[in-house]
Amino acid sequence: MYGIGLLKGLAVTMRNMVSPGRQFTLHQYPDRRVGLLGLAKQANTNLVSYVLREPAMAAKSLIGLATVKDRMPQHPRFRGEEFVWYEERCTGCASCAKYCPLGIIEIVTHPSGDAMQEGEKYAIDVFDIDIGRCMFCGLCVEACPYDAIHMGSGFEESTYVREELVIDVDRLRSAPKRPSTWFRPQLEGKGYQPLDGQEVSWKDVGRHQMPDDSELEDRWAKR
Amino acid sequence: MDLPEWLAFGMAGFTLAFIVINAMIMSTALYTWFERRALGRFQVRLGPNRWGPFGLLQPLADIIKLITKEDTIPDEADRPAFTVAPVVLLLPMLLVVAVVPFGEDSFLGRLNVGILFIVGVTSISTIAIFVGGWASGNKYAMLGAMRGVAMLISYEVPMALAIAGVLLLVGPALPADAEGFAGISSLALSKIVESQVLPFLLVSPLAFLVFVAAASAEMSRTPFDQIEAESELGSGYHTEYSGIKFAVFQLAEFMAPIVTSIIIVTLFLGGTRGFSPVPEQIWFILKVFVVIFLLLWVRATWPRLRIDQIMAFAWKGLFGLAILNLFVVATEIEFLRTSDGTLSTGSLWLMAAINWPVTLVSVVVLARLLGHGRMDRPEPSPSPLANMYAEAE
Amino acid sequence: MAITTEPVTINLGPQHPSTHGVFRLRVTFDGEEVVDVEPVFGYLHRGTEKLAESRSYVQIVTLTDRLDYTASMSNNLAYVRAVEKLAGIEVPERAMYLRVITAELQRIASHLMATGFLLNDLGAFATPLMYCFRERERILDMFEMLCGARITLSYMRPGGVFQDAPAEFWPALDTFLVETPGYLDDLENLITGNEIVLARTRGVGILGDELAIATSVTGPMLRASGVQWDLRKADPYEVYDRLEFDIPIGVAGDTFDRYLVRILEMRESLKIIEQCVDQIPRGPIKPDLPFNLRPPEGDAYAAVEGPKGELGFYLVSDRGIAPYRCKIRAPSFINLTPLKEMVVGWKVGDLIVIFGSVDVVLGEVDR
Ligand code: SF4
Ligand code: SF4
Numbered sequence: 001m002y003g004i005g006l007l008k009g010l011a012v013t014m015r016n017m018v019s020p021g022r023q024f025t026l027h028q029y030p031d032r033r034v035g036l037l038g039l040a041k042q043a044n045t046n047l048v049s050y051v052l053r054e055p056a057m058a059a060k061s062l063i064g065l066a067t068v069k070d071r072m073p074q075h076p077r078f079r080g081e082e083f084v085w086y087e088e089r090c091t092g093c094a095s096c097a098k099y100c101p102l103g104i105i106e107i108v109t110h111p112s113g114d115a116m117q118e119g120e121k122y123a124i125d126v127f128d129i130d131i132g133r134c135m136f137c138g139l140c141v142e143a144c145p146y147d148a149i150h151m152g153s154g155f156e157e158s159t160y161v162r163e164e165l166v167i168d169v170d171r172l173r174s175a176p177k178r179p180s181t182w183f184r185p186q187l188e189g190k191g192y193q194p195l196d197g198q199e200v201s202w203k204d205v206g207r208h209q210m211p212d213d214s215e216l217e218d219r220w221a222k223r
Numbered sequence: 224m225d226l227p228e229w230l231a232f233g234m235a236g237f238t239l240a241f242i243v244i245n246a247m248i249m250s251t252a253l254y255t256w257f258e259r260r261a262l263g264r265f266q267v268r269l270g271p272n273r274w275g276p277f278g279l280l281q282p283l284a285d286i287i288k289l290i291t292k293e294d295t296i297p298d299e300a301d302r303p304a305f306t307v308a309p310v311v312l313l314l315p316m317l318l319v320v321a322v323v324p325f326g327e328d329s330f331l332g333r334l335n336v337g338i339l340f341i342v343g344v345t346s347i348s349t350i351a352i353f354v355g356g357w358a359s360g361n362k363y364a365m366l367g368a369m370r371g372v373a374m375l376i377s378y379e380v381p382m383a384l385a386i387a388g389v390l391l392l393v394g395p396a397l398p399a400d401a402e403g404f405a406g407i408s409s410l411a412l413s414k415i416v417e418s419q420v421l422p423f424l425l426v427s428p429l430a431f432l433v434f435v436a437a438a439s440a441e442m443s444r445t446p447f448d449q450i451e452a453e454s455e456l457g458s459g460y461h462t463e464y465s466g467i468k469f470a471v472f473q474l475a476e477f478m479a480p481i482v483t484s485i486i487i488v489t490l491f492l493g494g495t496r497g498f499s500p501v502p503e504q505i506w507f508i509l510k511v512f513v514v515i516f517l518l519l520w521v522r523a524t525w526p527r528l529r530i531d532q533i534m535a536f537a538w539k540g541l542f543g544l545a546i547l548n549l550f551v552v553a554t555e556i557e558f559l560r561t562s563d564g565t566l567s568t569g570s571l572w573l574m575a576a577i578n579w580p581v582t583l584v585s586v587v588v589l590a591r592l593l594g595h596g597r598m599d600r601p602e603p604s605p606s607p608l609a610n611m612y613a614e615a616e
Numbered sequence: 617m618a619i620t621t622e623p624v625t626i627n628l629g630p631q632h633p634s635t636h637g638v639f640r641l642r643v644t645f646d647g648e649e650v651v652d653v654e655p656v657f658g659y660l661h662r663g664t665e666k667l668a669e670s671r672s673y674v675q676i677v678t679l680t681d682r683l684d685y686t687a688s689m690s691n692n693l694a695y696v697r698a699v700e701k702l703a704g705i706e707v708p709e710r711a712m713y714l715r716v717i718t719a720e721l722q723r724i725a726s727h728l729m730a731t732g733f734l735l736n737d738l739g740a741f742a743t744p745l746m747y748c749f750r751e752r753e754r755i756l757d758m759f760e761m762l763c764g765a766r767i768t769l770s771y772m773r774p775g776g777v778f779q780d781a782p783a784e785f786w787p788a789l790d791t792f793l794v795e796t797p798g799y800l801d802d803l804e805n806l807i808t809g810n811e812i813v814l815a816r817t818r819g820v821g822i823l824g825d826e827l828a829i830a831t832s833v834t835g836p837m838l839r840a841s842g843v844q845w846d847l848r849k850a851d852p853y854e855v856y857d858r859l860e861f862d863i864p865i866g867v868a869g870d871t872f873d874r875y876l877v878r879i880l881e882m883r884e885s886l887k888i889i890e891q892c893v894d895q896i897p898r899g900p901i902k903p904d905l906p907f908n909l910r911p912p913e914g915d916a917y918a919a920v921e922g923p924k925g926e927l928g929f930y931l932v933s934d935r936g937i938a939p940y941r942c943k944i945r946a947p948s949f950i951n952l953t954p955l956k957e958m959v960v961g962w963k964v965g966d967l968i969v970i971f972g973s974v975d976v977v978l979g980e981v982d983r
Binding site: 525606608 | 634648735738739742746747806810813815825826841842963965966968
């Protein structure tokens, strides 16, 4: 009343301007403007030694031109593009294709003649995922009984042509193996972070511990 | 060789105008950057920071973008009027700067009736807004233009009355001097600045309040931004504009806060007056900056009023306050003035001491009258028609 | 001679800054005054109900995310509850608590958005909106921890939730619970006492309790009209019967009440989450179910108190892997019913504000 509410509002905005209690809503990406302090922090030195070591960069930062690379903070469970697919694990059962709500996975296989003892493995001819229509729901990942397909963690797949958004089997083979931990709780808790860049081999992504050689021999002997 | 007088005058005038107009445009560009950065900080985001140091080149990028954009004119539009409206809106902003003293001798036109000139010239913008909205042939633009005319004309009244209150304080014109020049009348801005031994903000806060409110309505900023009201009307009277015409509209719109701040500083904050080691021009710019920031702060915080509330506020609220202010100041002067009609510094202080309580009381009374006691909220009582607790029993 | 003026008809939307999406209102103005409104729907129609008939029960969860995209969790919850009722699935305790926590977080997020946009419609140059978004961002961050997505969550599955919360979720939730009340105070300082907001919203767009009930309005809009009706209390589902919370109601059913009820509800939601965090047991989060459910023949309707109102799913099964019919009771759509009664006689600016205070999401209106 009497404009006191208005003044209170002004106080709130001013407080948020001079010292935002919480962080900014926005995150600068892919590079971030930094001041001198930020630069020194990134180089892991104190201010003075940084200025002495890299005067050019320091001067740049003073007129607000210095940038450093940065990325979005992201949880390991983030469901991203670039599916991570392990050919070694995939049997071509096409469960993933069946469970995709949009039906955008296409799989063509033929009997490979490999591994006849275990019941013959199928060779994958076609494994197309049309990520232009994918909604990254992760149901395919949930459906795969062999832990062969995982969500990726990237989100920078933009192209100029729609066709390029179809990920084919070659791209799946060569894509970096940095699976998201979505629906793969076994990957969690090991301190694994897809953004760190370390890759995970097919042996480690399974739900079950891989038996070691002696155990395997043992098992085979019993058969 | 002597130049003919008209030519010399013309050349000098042209050069000065060139400098001032460009300076205004550059400072407007700078201001857009400042406004966007500051608003960004208010809204806990960053604002433009990519292009150039601290994003300073952003206005340049904006201008290039706007100029290279296609300049569309709707079929329904009245072409000549549609084209001329942006320029007409820009004109008064630039004209006002011509008469404002930036320092004791930094003048463009030392006009004897400066303040009258300002009041007259700024009312041109009403016409520009109406022409722009009407000529677009768009219903949203038309609504914006209608609101614009109603609002701008209404707010000119309290604004002029507030100025009249200030002019009373300035005192009588100086008598004509020996060379026969008419003395500087109290309408001249330099005289107004000169007589502010005590800033008029202190002496008559009521006039300041009324003037600032009216001025922010005149430049259509929150809480009075009915003309554009982007959440209601798209963007009001310039809905149909694009390309360079839109750029000119935006220029005028962003120039308005600067010009308004300049006038406020001149009328109420002692203009170029300051303390001696720092030059007057710096003082002036500093004060203008502070006022601009305050206006921005308000803009970042408050929502807008509805059109009928705005009109009611002008006629029932500000108009009354302005009249009251005029009356109080006139009475005080009648009793306090010295024999030659001027006021001593002591009596200015006395007036300040009287006017502040008057201001507070009148604002409270006004809030009472306009608020209709609507502000308190009774305790809610559940409706008898449906009550889930009753059913559960 | 008297000057006669004609009413003007204006299309507000589908491209308009404050129709909250692609909504179209054909409004007839007499000067500034609204004489008539005629809403035009369907610009965002995607045929969700029809699509559901050719998806398996789990796959439909992904469709529900896209109904009310500001409150995917609540949509998930309403849908999976309908499936569980249909198929008679028991839900583990822990999963129920997780669902309640996420649904209440989602309610806060949705109300924050509603408040922010209402203030934006009031013309407050995006500042309150950005403050609201800042807080909502933290909720979305927590959702990202839970299920790897921020908007289209697909977190729940018939029978439970798809995955337990990671270790870092609980500390994040705790800090959120500690800090948010202070933040809400901040927001209220900025808005609730603001004379301009009061002048713009008090007594504007009144929806009486009688009309509200007659037009089957639900959610905060109904409660703002003074009707004490909340499914969480009236028909407790999940674990709501074990939690203590109040149902805030409004005084007059005007725009300000609708705003205030949302703010109060956010505070109640915080209380609920706190209790859940205290009570949540350890245990499984999902029973072992086949991926393709085949519920017995029959039908089931389950509703939850979503952020916008009663959100219900009606499913009919013919023993197939997909429902025979899926009907969605979308609160946003039904809450628009009394729009005309609320806005006629008010000005253009009020129309926008009243519409904003109804808080609709067009994904849900058009489905
Ligand atoms: S993420 Fe979802 S939409 Fe995308 S391929 Fe997998 S199942 Fe299909
Ligand atoms: S990725 Fe998994 S589900 Fe898909 S074909 Fe391979 S093994 Fe089957």
